[in-house]
Amino acid sequence: MSVLPTTGVPTTGPQRSITTPHSAGNRLGERIIRRLLRTCAIVSVLTTIGIVAVLLSESLKFFGEVSVFEFLTGAQWTPLFSPPHFGVLPLVCGTMLVTGGAILIAGPIGLGTAIYLSEYAPPVVREIIKPVLEVLAGIPSVVYGVVAVTTVSPIVQRLFGSESIFNALSASIVVGFMILPMIVSLSEDVLRSVPRDLRSAAYALGATKLDVTTRVVVPAALSGIVAAVLLAISRAIGETMAVTLAAGATPNLTLNPLESVQTMTAYIVQVSKGDTPTGSIEYRTIFAVGLTLFCITMSLNIIAQWVLKRMREQYE
């Protein structure tokens, strides 16, 4: 079999078979352990298969009763009324409204913070702020939901005169703050990974700091920043507890942020909280909505990873 790697360079994979084939490597115990560890890794693959299988199997039964066309294009979502309507657009619209608002808030602030931390801040400030943001990123989403109910919603109601205490704007604000640490942390990493040579070269040509930042560093890191924002969008779309508490439970095909809306996640929570009998059409709706949610977030994640990978190849 293959020879030992002789350099001290860390290899990503393990070194193949340093133990010779006929000695310890083939011992029964070693083989069993290998199998066991392999099984552990397979659990993660099974999880994905399980998610897809569960979502698909119940969704297919759902689509046996409701046409895919009606589901994807219907403008009314009233599964609990009679006659029921199963158009997912109001839920998707609610999710997009909340997510869009959240990105409008978190994008500029997050990017500004990331640029400040990577280009302007003295090392001491960065060493303090980064860990603080990482701790803040670990705050559970239900906490943001409570803040929305107790603080943000009353303020929004007073400032903009929205009728309902539940509105998409409060949800956008808290979700925006929730994804802020993530955007800052990810984009700061990519900004810092832009090679120093690029900056030095620009300065040597007489560029000001503003030029260097906005015309050299940010464009060079752009794909990474895009990936960070995509991951944040995906996170905002999947966000559940905060939007359920803040945005309400009214499926609403609207772009007015002051109205109460229901997101896909909030709908799943609403049905799960009630005692829906297995096999009923209401029970199956959560799988169909879950499948929609899964497909949207999954594609965003895959695109983001692809963008990040391409950027890494560019600089390595």
Add this chain to the structure above:
Amino acid sequence: MSDTPRKRSLETGRRYPGSTLFGLLCGTATVLCVTALVGLLATVVAEGAPWLSTTLLTSFSSRKPELAGILGSLMGSLWLISITTLICVPIGVGAAIYLEEYAANSWWKRLVQLNIANLAGVPSIVYGILGLGLFVRTLGLGRSVLAGALTLALVVLPIVILAAQEALRAVPPSIRQASYALGATRWQTVWRQVLPAALPGVMTGVILAIARALGEAAPLVAVGAATYVAFVPYSVHDEFSALPLQIFDWASRPQEEFHGLASAAILVLLVVLVMLNAGAVYVRLKYGRRIKW
């Protein structure tokens, strides 16, 4: 105004108003970002502090705010994270060891790796639906502690695997080569050399995963955990509630008093989370320093 540092920049001595302004703008964004997030926590403290009492810790939830407490849900949460940890740590660390120390760099390894990265981005409510379909209904576990813990274990599994992989990768190859040179088998090398060296990093990842499991409410709602329990779970087959669920339930009630209670319960949750994070820092400082290459 001159607190934006410009000294270390490679710019010449001249000041460019545009540059300075941009720096100030970005600095303002940072201040806004930090104050908003810290302010958010401050409002929770302000709302919740008046409701902190021994009643909160020692009684069950109630329709009367002044009698309501978090005993049932806090115990439910402790049950959950204990079992979640028992399930996800061996599997997560095992998977990480397999990927870093055993698997050849083949399409299979890349597939598993890609899969784990994607799982880390799946919304937690989707795991809840998986838990509902698989553990609660198909396996017939019902709305039990076990079903909840299994679901949470799947939610945090990618976190454990990724953190453990990073820790294993940081162990220098020379350690492994030395061990092999002395005639150790692969497992002996992993178990006696690599794993102990990687342990602080693995522990940190595990603690962060527990913290995440403790704060998750969405998967538990989907699994069908109760928001009202008047008992402490005695076995893994009992029904349960969890602290974040209790908070959610109180926050979704219209009465102001319950919002105060929710904030107070958050303070309890945050205290536990801070203790876990402090534990992670302690592990990193204490055991991380002992190993020197």
